[in-house]
Amino acid sequence: MRLLPAPAGSGIVFRRTDLDNFEIPAVGRNVAKVSYATSLMRQGVLISTTEHLLSALIGMGVDNVIVEVDNLELPILDGSALPYVQAFISVGIRTQRRRRESIRVLRAVEVREGEKFIGVYPGSGYSIQYAIDFPAPIGHQRTRIDLAAENYGASIAPARTFGYKSDEQKLRDMGLIRGAGPANAIILGDRGPINGPLRFADEYVRHKVLDLIGDLALAGRRIEGHVVAERAGHAMHTALVSRLLKDRSAWELAHVPAQESPAGESVPDNVAGASLAAPVLMGA
Ligand SMILES: [Zn+2]
Numbered sequence: 455m456r457l458l459p460a461p462a463g464s465g466i467v468f469r470r471t472d473l474d475n476f477e478i479p480a481v482g483r484n485v486a487k488v489s490y491a492t493s494l495m496r497q498g499v500l501i502s503t504t505e506h507l508l509s510a511l512i513g514m515g516v517d518n519v520i521v522e523v524d525n526l527e528l529p530i531l532d533g534s535a536l537p538y539v540q541a542f543i544s545v546g547i548r549t550q551r552r553r554r555e556s557i558r559v560l561r562a563v564e565v566r567e568g569e570k571f572i573g574v575y576p577g578s579g580y581s582i583q584y585a586i587d588f589p590a591p592i593g594h595q596r597t598r599i600d601l602a603a604e605n606y607g608a609s610i611a612p613a614r615t616f617g618y619k620s621d622e623q624k625l626r627d628m629g630l631i632r633g634a635g636p637a638n639a640i641i642l643g644d645r646g647p648i649n650g651p652l653r654f655a656d657e658y659v660r661h662k663v664l665d666l667i668g669d670l671a672l673a674g675r676r677i678e679g680h681v682v683a684e685r686a687g688h689a690m691h692t693a694l695v696s697r698l699l700k701d702r703s704a705w706e707l708a709h710v711p712a713q714e715s716p717a718g719e720s721v722p723d724n725v726a727g728a729s730l731a732a733p734v735l736m737g738a
Contacts, residue, residue, distance in 0.1 A: 455529055457541075457734040460518040462552035462727050465674060466511055468494065468501045472524045480508055481674045482695045488688045490625075492669055503528045505688065506615075509668030510538035512676055513606030516547060517554055517727040529736055533614035533638040534653075535664055537736065539607045546731035554727040556580075558708035559679030563701055565693045572690045574698060577680035579603070582666060585684045586659050589618070591646045595659035601667070610667070612653045613660035616640035619648060666691050673699060678708060 460467065466480040478484055478496045486495035486502075493502040507528055511519060513535065531537040564573035579602030587594045599610065617625065617639050635641075636649035640657065654660055662683070669691035670677055683690070698704060 455736045456522040457730060458520040458522065459729040460520045462518060462550040464518045466508065466519055466521065468521045468523065470499060471522050473499060480504065480672060482672045482699045485672055485692050488692050492688045492692060500526045502526055503530065505665050505668030506535045507538055508671035509664045510535040510611060512667050512671045513610060514539055514542050514547065515728050516542060516730060518729040530638045535611040539611045541734045541736060542730060545734050547728050548731040549726040549728045552727050553709045555707050555709060556676045556678040557673050557705050559677065559705050561704040563694065563698045563704045565690060565697055567690065570686050570690050571684040572686045572694045573682050574677065574694060575680045580677055582663050582681045584659055584663050584666065586662055587685055591642060592658050595656045597656055597659045597663060599663055610660055610664050613657045613664050614640050614653065615661055616642060616658055618642045670695060
C-alpha cells in the first residue's frame with residue numbers, strides 16, 4: 455500500500471494497482487455493504503476496511519491523497535490509526551494553495567434504529583460525543599472529543615479495535631478476521647483484555663470515535679458540526695452520511711475560518727487544504 459501526494463481539490467481517491475489503476479473516490483455514493491468494517495465499491499470493484507486510514511487522514515488534516523493498494527483489503531496494522539499518523543508525520547504534511555472546504559451542518563440530521571442512535575447538529579469546529587454499552591467486561595463508556603482543540607494523534611489514533619475471544623471462531627468461520635490476532639486487536643476474555651495492557655482506560659469508546667471519524671470522511675469533506683452517537687457502528691455511521699448528503703437543506707459547503715486552526719504542530723494551518731509532502735509506504 456502506497457499513499458501519494460495529490461493536487462488540491464482531488465480529495466481522497468483509492469487506486470487498485472492490480473486492476474489497471476481503477477479508481478474509487480472515498481465518497482458516500484461508493485459505500486458498499488457495511489458490517490464489521492466499511493467498504494467502498496464502484497462498478498463491482500471493492501476496497502474494504504477503509505475506516506482507519508480515512509480517520510487518520512481527516513484527523514491529521516490531509517485532504518488530498520491517492521491511496522494505491524494491490525488487493526481489496528487495507529492493512530489492519532496494529533488495529534489503530536497510529537501507524538498512519540506516524541507515517542504522515544515522518545514524511546510531513548504540506549499545505550496547499552486552495553482553501554479547505556468543509557460540510558457545515560445547518561440543521562439536525564438524525565438516524566435511529568432501536569437502541570442505536572446517531573445525529574449531527576450545527577456547531578463550530580468538529581466535536582463528537584460517543585456512548586457505548588457492550589457486554590462485560592467493557593460495559594458502559596462515554597467520551598466527548600473536540601477535534602479542533604484536541605490532538606487526534608495522541609488521544610484518538612492509538613485506540614485499537616477490539617473483539618471478544620468468545621466470538622473468535624464465529625468471526626473466523628464468516629471469513630471476517632482472516633489476519634486478526636493479538637497483534638492487531640484487543641482480545642477480550644471474561645475479565646478483561648487477555649493481551650493487555652490497554653493504551654487508555656476507555657480505549658474501546660475512543661476506538662469507536664476513531665471509526666466514526668473515518669466513516670464520516672465519506673461525506674467527502676470534513677464535517678463542521680457536533681456529532682452524537684449512542685451504540686452506533688459502521689452501518690449507522692454510513693447511514694448518517696447518506697441521509698446528510700441527501701438533505702441538501704441540512705448543510706452547506708464552507709471554508710474553514712482561520713481562528714479554528716487546531717493545536718498540535720503536526721496539523722497544518724486549517725485554512726488551507728493539505729496533502730502529504732512525499733509518498734508513504736505502509737506494510738501489508
Ligand atoms: Zn475500527
